[in-house]
Amino acid sequence: MIQLHDLHFAPFISERRIRTRVLALAQTLTAQLADKKPLFMPILNGAFVFAADLMRHFEGACEVRFVRLQSYVGEKSSGEVRFADIGLSKEMIAGRHLVVVEDIVDSGQTLHFFLDYLRQLEPGSLTTVALLRKPSAVKFDISLDFVGFDIADKFVVGYGLDYDGLGRNLRGIFMKND
């Protein structure tokens, strides 16, 4: 059991299980995109750890461009997505094979808005991968191509995910204790 701020969290998905799953996802992406020089687009901040591992197991030429979106404040979704300083142009995206990397899909709102926005920039293809998905909470109609783990509707931290700034450096994923 660990404590971050006022909350307690229990071990949920081990470092080893994550590694095995991320490797498999990277192999799938390699099979699909090895010769397409994909542009990985991790959504900051949460996806930075997942994206780093995923990319390093992708076998082929690839690039990365981080994007910052945010819909969470504290423990609950704030219900709005802020597009802060995305700075993407059609020039940059048109014809490219994008791999959008998300840490966790909850309502799906973050990805829904971002994918709509990306489609206007006419990418060559658009692949979406999320490490975690909360199936009960997917309210928005989004297409997720690959998912690491389907989890219950509980608040989790670790492997890039935070609780008010803390917990991103945990190597496993931990679930909030009620």
Ligand code: 5GP
């Ligand atoms: P959505 O827009 O799908 O409702 O929310 C997705 C975003 O909310 C994720 O990118 C992530 O930043 C945040 N989020 C959703 N669920 C959790 C959770 O259980 N723990 C943490 N730390 N962040 C979450």
Ligand code: MG
């Ligand atoms: Mg996120």
